[in-house]
Amino acid sequence: MSSGQSNTFEPLTLIEPFIEKKGGLMPALHALQEHLGYISKESIAELATAFNYSQAEIIDVITFYDDFRTKPIGKNIIRICLAEACQSQNCKKLLKDISSQLNLTLDETNHDSGITLKEVFCLGNCAIGPSVMINETVIGEATTEKIINHLEEDDA
Amino acid sequence: MLHKTISNLIKEESVKIIRNGSWGAYWLEPFIEIEKDGVRTGASYRNIDLTHLKTIEDFFLDFEKKNPFDINEIDFIKNQNRIVFSRIGQQDPLDINYYRATKGYESLITALEIGHQETIDRIKSSGLTGRGGAAFPTGIKMQTVFDQDVSTKYLACNADEGDGGTFSDRLIMESDPFSLIEGMTIAAYAVGASKGYIYLRSEYPLAKDFLSDAIDIALKNNYLGENIQNTDFNFEIELRIGAGSYVCGEETAMMESIEGRRGLVRSKPPLPAINGLFGKPTLINNVVTLATIPALLSDQHSEFSEIGSNKSVGTMPFQLSGNIKNGGLIETRFDITLKEMIENYGSGTKSDKPLHAIQIGGPLGIYLSSNMLNTSLTIESLEELKGSVGHGGIIVFDDSVDMSEQAKFAMEFCVKESCGKCTPCRIGSVRGVEIIERLQKNKASKEDAILLEDLCETLESTSLCAMGGMTPNPIHSIINYFPNELIEK
Structure with a gap:
């Protein structure tokens, strides 16, 4: 996932391929977020014009979905699964441990370390829980140590 | 990681590395198999680091020490009856030649030969019911869509596998994606749809990669696109990615999302089969249901339907x-x-x-x-x-589980994932969490026990979809089957 800021950012060029598609708003939102890391104010204005929606309607859609955000977050996103199979494998304790280790609560971003901690409900890795997804990599039988090691490897 | 380590060891051409899909035997994974002179054996590499190995021979020696075995011979695999999941783990999931060599795409050819109604009839006679949750007879749903005298129809594959503790759709998409694509193509042909969507949850990025590649390969081989296999049948598949909403796995909310709106559920009727995506008749099935269809048009039909x-x-x-x-x-x-x-x-x-x-x-x-x-x-x-x-x-x-916490979670999940359209689901779930928290402090509270019962009844009878309507199910089961763990009787 790229979340770097770009100076030459043109929302319209990203949105363009989806304008004529039926129901193209969702893929357009994904494309914008993938590029910038979030949906910016100017993107919302461009989306409204492009899709013939009011800005309120665009915000209406964005705020419904957990994935979309209107503010930048960390470079590394840790999603900890809190669904039933992981509950049986003590994910609540893992969440507590990782929270204190990284000094982060759910939905919080540490802008120094560039890490955001989020909850997720099921990663489809339920037979070897607890599961955690770091960016796009799923880690089974997750421990605080495994998570930290993975973050360090990514940095290296 | 292991793949990279071993790849780096390979210097000679006589050794080929294949990234096969999962066998679905997760406790063995990562599971590495070696096929030599036609004999294939494997060993588990759980929590094993191989970075100390210098050559591929070192790896082979190390592998032999692990007492490798044929995974088909372990009870877990041997005792199963894998019809739909017969290919998973065997080969590179994107190897279309392997797919064809194992009867892949024979069923599509059969469907194109026998025609729409006969295809639907075979699916009806197989007895297949939807594997997504509602268990509705698949053939009857297809018949309804086919019977609509409308030129534009859609197929929507529900790949928003959101239930905690489920991963069968993910396995199909990551280990045998062509079976889904073939199943969709047959279903689309049968009902007369020329465009299909796969609504895939965003939590499955690997499935997204496999599906995108598989769709491209199918297109190049004329199994998708125009004039499929030299017939006048055209069909294209567009992959749509969800955005972290559980309720979008509910079919009407999924359609709203594909159409580019909030995932609010719609009231039924009209049924999606009559008035669905973009107001057109739409066949909606989940991944496993669609991936089962090829087997039903092959010689496995009777094997399946006799069970x-x-x-x-x-x-x-x-x-x-x-x-x-x-x-x-x-x-x-x-x-x-x-x-x-x-x-x-x-x-x-x-x-x-x-x-x-x-x-x-x-x-x-x-x-x-x-x-x-x-x-x-x-x-x-x-x-x-x-x-x-x-x-x-x-x-x-x-026995370390606290069932009152599980009951509370059922309501908490509804608070988080309710689309918000029906008041009992949107607000009732919040009240449900509060009542259960009070019961956790005083299990004997008659007042709260009655209140919880009333609330569950309201959710069940006044919610538009299963989210609100079935959230009471886990709670009722905890009250009934775990006496004194939530409510003292």
């Missing part, structure tokens, strides 16, 4: 997970007992502590207690217990 009875016909991919030693995908007949599932396949709890509860059918399913292990896993038997097989998830808990 089981009533709604529970054919094989069901159960997904065994949670606190279990050998968790994974188990494709088997429906009428096996929970005991067989947990003891024979699962080998008991992972913690070795006593079993306490088993959740069946996802967040809207029910919890069974450890003295209900003789329960058969058929759709009918679970309906009798006021539950459902749902998408086939079975989650095991040992």
